[in-house]
Amino acid sequence: MQSPAPPPGAATVVDVEQAEASLVEHYPRLVRLAYLVLPPTLGRNRRVLTAHAVTQRALPRGRTGTAPPSIPAQRGGARRAADPAYAYVRARVLRAALDAGRPLLRAAWPRRAQLPPLLPQVWGLRLFPKSGGADELALDQRLSALTGPGRAAYVLHGLERLDDAALRSVLGAAGCDVEEVTAALAEAGGLRAEDGSEAAALLASPEFDPCSLHARPPDLMRRRQHVKAVVAGLAAVLVCGALLGLPGDSWGPEGAAAPSYARNPAAQAALDPGKLTRVAATAWQGSARTDFSVWPARGSLTGDRELLRRALAVWARPGGTVQVSATPGTPAGAPPGPPQLLYAGSVDGARIVLFHDGLRLVRYAEPQHGTSGAALDFARVDGAAAPESGAVIVDRTDGNVRYLTAPWVTGAAVRDLLAPDAAPRRLARTKDGVTAPFPSPAVSASCTGWNALALTDADGTRLATDLGELVPAHLTAGRPDAPRESRPGDWSATACSLAAARSHGVRSVNAWAYARQPLPEAGGEARWVCTRAETWRGGGPRILALFRAPGVAGAVVAARSQNAPACGGRDPRVLAGVRWKSRAGTWYLVAAGSPGLGSVTAAGTTGSGPTLAVRVARGTKASLSGRTRDGVRIDPLG
Incomplete structure (x- = not known):
């Protein structure tokens, strides 16, 4: 026989067994909520462990706990909204996640969530969710700019489908005061207006799933x-x-x-x-x-x-x-x-x-x-050789970097690769060849600019950039089998992709604009660029195929690969595809290959030449392949 519902406004008592059952049933969802609300400054490994820790600590300490007022059922969440145990556990998870992002105060003891979690702990591994695409990365960066309550409001609206009234109740139960709740709703509303209707799908993507993880070793x-x-x-x-009693002959x-x-x-x-x-x-x-x-x-x-x-x-x-x-x-x-x-x-x-x-x-x-x-x-x-031995990083301080330049370098300057038309900024050097400091892109979390070091000697000017190591990476451009020295315009749309090569022992990075493609429905001309980062150890090159639509400031990653010969000196051929939406809202699979491809096949359609555009339904998985004029099959990158 079903128990009668409590009267409106009455507090619902939740015992520990009910809370545990709800936590186990909805554990992946609760951990995802905690992961998204935790501050991204923790780093992905610690965010994963902290998300699991605050979720596992969400059970009441005694035998019972009082759940917050029930929230009206929203779309897709009627069962969860009607469960007072789930509402209770969710409120405790949100409170702990918000506490973890609050600054420590000298005059107060730290809250439990502000301390590193004792359990769970993983020794000898670094854990992080599966990598998503450019949209997930952009959303994560936008979420990092919000306050903790703002992230919570945005995430609860996207995942739990709560309206503003329900959000006020949930955030209040999680420990936010009225001013914080009002500011959080404003922040979340502004971000929702920018993101449109695709935010919920992005929040549910594997990029933000701390229960499906990659494991890598530490240093x-x-x-x-x-x-x-x-x-x-x-x-x-x-x-x-x-030893103290022995006579020594130390230097x-x-x-x-x-x-x-x-x-x-x-x-x-x-x-x-x-x-x-x-x-x-x-x-x-x-x-x-x-x-x-x-x-x-x-x-x-x-x-x-x-x-x-x-x-x-x-x-x-x-x-x-x-x-x-x-x-x-x-x-x-x-x-x-x-x-x-x-x-x-x-x-x-x-x-x-x-x-x-x-x-x-x-x-x-x-x-x-x-x-x-x-x-x-x-x-x-x-x-x-000379291109790779022109400078060494001598010091990093407060996000700035100084270089010691080679004795044959006659001039040094800084160029912003994202602003190719801007004049280079001359770098002063001491008599020993140490440059003045300037901001390094190796430690920047955003990509509003990308500084490169321009070194001039008797053979001309070369560009290099800091990727977090002692020696800056040499930047080249053009066909991989005949690269040339880079000019600033070669990287104006793709410089942000250099972030994927940080701290991997990179010797040089080449950018090759291998195709230009007219888009359907008079969508303008798209540009395809392949970048290949070569390492000092010879193996492990990182290859990206980048797609830049007309009228868009940056490029998106269409495909990526590692340890492949594509887009390299031995095999400069490359093929990649990406889904593109026209101004009328129609989805296409657009693909482009390097010069020399005689045909491209995608979604059952074959077109002559190195480019192809096929109308497809959104979310459809389509095969892609190409053939050279000699009939050799070319598989897509990645």
Whole structure:
């Protein structure tokens, strides 16, 4: 027999068994709500773990809890809205997610949700949802600009289909006051007006599903170094008493380096600052090579033997407090012999030393006073030629970057790739070749501009950009089998795609505008661009096919691939397709291939030439392929 409904306005008592049953039944939805409401500044791995933590802590502590007033049923959610246990658990999840985004106050104890979750925890892995498309990325960026209550209002309207009256009730139950609720509704309403009717589908996409995850390892080299440092520290504690009583012949203090008890002659020679290789200032002028091997030793501290000794010792044996990083594919071991000194000087309140050992660039940094917080960075640069050895990042501070330029560089400037018509901004340089600071795109969360470094020498001007590593990536353009130096206009629509290549050991990135396509219904001419990021280790290139519709500022990613020969020097052929909606609201599958394709087939239709446009229903999955004039089949990228 069904129990009578409580009178209007009466509080509904929910016991812990009801709350647990509702939480288990709707767990994926509750975790998605928490993930979307949590601040994106946490990072995707911590957002995933925190979303699960606040959801699992949503049960009442006692045997019963009082649910918030029931919410009128909305479209698609009648069953959930009529369930007081679901309303109770949802309110607790939202309250915890909103608390996690509030700033810590000095005069108050932190709330439980503001602390990192004790459980669940995942060791040795980084978890993040499946990557979505450009629309999901754009929505995530727009949500990050809202306040926590604003995100909650937007997400509840999109996923739970709640109207404004219901939103006021739910947000009030989640701990928001009247002013916060009013401001949140205004924020969410403004964003809904921009997004239109597709927001609900985007919120339900795998991009925002913290229950369907990818797993990747953390920085394995850094973790290995930390384990080694811990083992070395324990060994030092065990034997320090005996060592204190032994007479020593140490060269001097070694700062943040771990203890060393070996006396191997070859290893000791590599750590002797007096045996560092120092190239003459004019050696590059008569050399047949133009790379890091002919860089002279520069900087005001090249004669500071104590600093150089500490830098070499930390390189060989980084202590537990040293922050060690290495680009993918770069070994982080000790120097095989006395390295070459490139730079030693003071920059932005830190002492910086740069070495080159033939395979790697090594950067050591320590504070002006003491060695606490020392950092050690490795970057592979074997086979670097003049385009890749024109500059090295010497310092990053407050989102800005400084470069040490090669001795053959005669001028340096900054160019915004998204504003190709703007004049370059000249960069002042010290007598040692260190540039003035300027904003780096490697740490920017948005893409309102993309700064590139323009270096001028006797052979012309080259463009490079910071992708989060020691050596900037060289930017080229044109056919992959015959690339040329980039001009700013080559990247005006595709520079934001460089964000996908950050921190992957990228040596160079080529942009090739491989096709222009007239769109149906007099939609103008679209442009297709293929970008390929080559790495220093030779493998793992990242390839993107980008589609730019007329009248649109940027380009969207039509297809992507990794470790493929497409759009490269060995095989410059490429084929990609994307769905496009005309001004009349008709959906088409438009596809374009590189020159040399004789035909393209999509959705059962074959057209001659390298481009094709076929009318399709929205959401239809259609096959795509092409053939060269010689009859060789070409599969689409990705």
